[in-house]
Amino acid sequence: MRRLLLDGLLHRPLTEPPPVPDDAALAELTQALARAARRRLGRSLSLRLVDAGSCNACELELNALGNPYYDLDRFGIRFVASPRHADMLLVTGPVTRNMAEALRRTYDAMPAPKWVVAVGGCAIDGGCFARSPAVLGGVHQALPVDLTIPGCPPSPTALLRGLLALLEQADAGKMEKT
Amino acid sequence: MTQLDDLIQSGSRIECHGPWPRVVVDRPAWEAAGAALAAGELTLLGLWGETETVHMAVGETGRLAVLSLPCPDRRYPSIGRAHPPALRLERAARDLYGLVPEGSPDTRPWLIHADPYPFLEAEGPGLHQIAVGPVHAGIIEPGHFRFAANGETIVRLEARLGYTHKGVEALMAGATVEAAAQIAGRVSGDSTVAYAWAFVQAVETALGLKSPPRAIQLRALMAELERLANHLNDIGFVCNDAAFGLLHAHFAALREGVLRAADTAFGHRLMRDLIVPGGVSKDLAAPGKEAIAAAVAAIRRQWPLLVEIYDDTASLQDRTVGTGIVKTGLARQDGAGGYVGRAAGRNFDARAAFPYAPYDKLRFDVPVREEGDVDARVRIRIAEAEQSLSLIDQLLAGLPDGPLYAPLPAANGPAEGMALVEAFRGDVLAWVRLNADGTVARCHLRDASWFQWPLVEAAIEGNIVADFPLCNKSFNCAYSGVDL
Ligand code: SF4
Secondary structure, three states, rough: HHHHHHHHHOOOOOOOOOOOOOHHHHHHHHHHHHHOOOOOOOOOOEEEEEEEOOOOOHHHHHHHOOOOOOHHHHHOEEEOOHHHHOOOOEEOOEEEEEEEHHHHHHHHHHOOOOOEEEEEEHHHOOHHHHOOOOOOOHHHHOOOEEEEOOOOOHHHHHHHHHHHHHHHHHHHHHHHHO | HHHHHHHHHHHHHHOOOEEEOEEEEHHHHHHHHHHHOOOOOOOEEEEEOOEEEEEEEEOOOOEEEEEEOOOOOOOEEEEOOOOOOHHHHHHHHHHHOOOOOEOOOOOOOOOOOOOOOOOOOOOOEEEEEEEEEOOOOOOOOOEEEEEEEEEOOOEEEEEEEOOOOHHHHHHHHHOHHHHHHHHOOOHHHHHHHHHHHHHHHHHHHHOOOOOOHHHHHHHHHHHHHHHHHHHHHHHHHHHHHHOOOOHHHHHHHHHHHHHHHHHHHHHOOOOOOOOOOOOOOOOHHHHHHHHHHHHHHHHHHHHHHHHHHHHHOHHHHHHHHOOOOOOHHHHHOOOHHHHHOOOOOOOHHHHOOOOOOHHHHOOOOOOOOOOOOOHHHHHHHHHHHHHHHHHHHHHOOOOOOOOOOOOOOOOOOOOEEEEEEEEOOOEEEEEEOOOOOOEEEEEEEEEEHHHHHHHHHHHHOOOHHHHHHHHHHEEEEEEEHHHO
16 A cells, blocks of 8 residues: 555646636526525535436436546535535436425525536436426426536536536626625 | 246247247246245246236246236236245336235335335334435435434344336337437446347347347447446445545546546447447447557556555455345345345356357356455455456457448337346346337336345344445445336
8 A cells, every 4th residue: 555655646646627617507607696696605615416316327427526537626616415514406317206305305405595506418308208207307397497517427527617617606706796 | 847947838938029938827827936936946037017917037047038927907916925026026017007916015115106105114122213315415326224223233224215216117118219228228327338238139139130240349348348437436435435535536546547438439438329229329449449458458557456455454354344244045035146146156147147249259257256245245346347357358359340230120010029238237137029110119127236225135234324335335236227
């Protein structure tokens, strides 16, 4: 193990430079923020994920955000265990009837101001499950959605772009305020 | 004459079904099959329904058959009554098709949720209940776990699933095979390659089509990359749940390398929608080959050191060895596949037990261990990842030239097909019946975890609550895959 730790000290980390924020996500986000007209968000953003019936591939890519290549923590963004600590709710999946209540309860448990991000095609409009009576067909059927990140699943880079866009907006808001 | 032969001969054979026989049986034969399952003479491979028929796939070493019992009154003798591994499958068939298993000891709904849900009871002085889920602390799929504990010690665990039920089977009915293949690839996202492969293989068998050799080879290449990426992920996460973040970071980085290679090679990190009925939709070019070879080389470089750390870290072994033991007898009776079965002495891998192309021509071992604990499930994954590396070498080296796709012939009457494909988690069973116009009449996809979840419950008994996340991760059972 000593060798491995030493290697870690001597070599360049795997982490990549942050990607540029996505324009479409940014525009959507600006509107969402204007609509909410809320106070600025702190630099340290806490995320909470609810899988509302995803196939689990969206979770795989959200998890990948924590690997040494993306290392989400360095942006001050982290996934928290309790909705009560979260600023933003990420939702995956087409919102199954069996998850709808748990999803709403999680949202209700979050303190305001709070934002909802629909992650992946299923969360946006139900994806290929939209026709099924077992699903509501997208997060907007259950909660107000502020931002969507398309993809099936969205790659970690696409996820990062969406989240960074939000952070930069929050920062801009902060600068105006002071 | 074996038990299976008797059953096959007692029924009337459905000619349009392949590659294994399907026979329509009467009640006595159905009940005899149930008794043979309970006695351990046969293994249950699946049980599913449709409007007025219940089907059951049963196997012996190297052979299997589907038994179908017509039940116009929507009632049939419960298999789960004497053979508990069938219980949840029967509950699901009841929820989806209204088929009532007569005599079943468990009449609670499974996929259709109607609260309140009566959990099984555990009584005794000092027992308390702990309810967890469906929303969990981490980035994982939803399920509810109900523990009855005495202090720290778990007396009983019962899982309640179905939260991600999306109505997959109903969506597939009536869909074109192309659309249905996409849905199949979204039943369990981490196994998108294996599911799509199982589905199209069942369709191609039904239509009597052989997809071109290059397509078959590329399917296997994708399947092995998928297996490798998932095993790396799981090994890392088990270490993480044992509070050993260092290995988690390294295995996660190796996994990322595999996904990036897949992206370069096939244009999608998880290789989704690339396996289509008749072949594959994307060819492998030189840059892709190089990317895969580079990812494989990177893993081989790091591998001995990482495995050595896993071996030598006492604090890690302290958590994994002897935790969450699955007994061999239970794994056999249950028909548990994947690393769960193979870590507990059940030597079953669909690639070897029911060889399908190209595995019939490839060299690989099926690692088996006896201990059945968290450590054994990690070590099986380590050994299987090594096998996948070797398989990827063989697949890349022997990639034949030729077309990627063969057009599907028309159905010309009733057509039914079946496939058993080894996903990283275990065998995926696909059963499909096609309409005359080539669309899907009925499709059933059975995840390996149907037979693994009950073992989680059995294995955790007597362990402490704090070891549950670790133990559960070592199983990494499917949620979406079994919720359908
Ligand atoms: S968007 Fe795609 S990856 Fe995400 S849950 Fe839906 S099917 Fe799975």
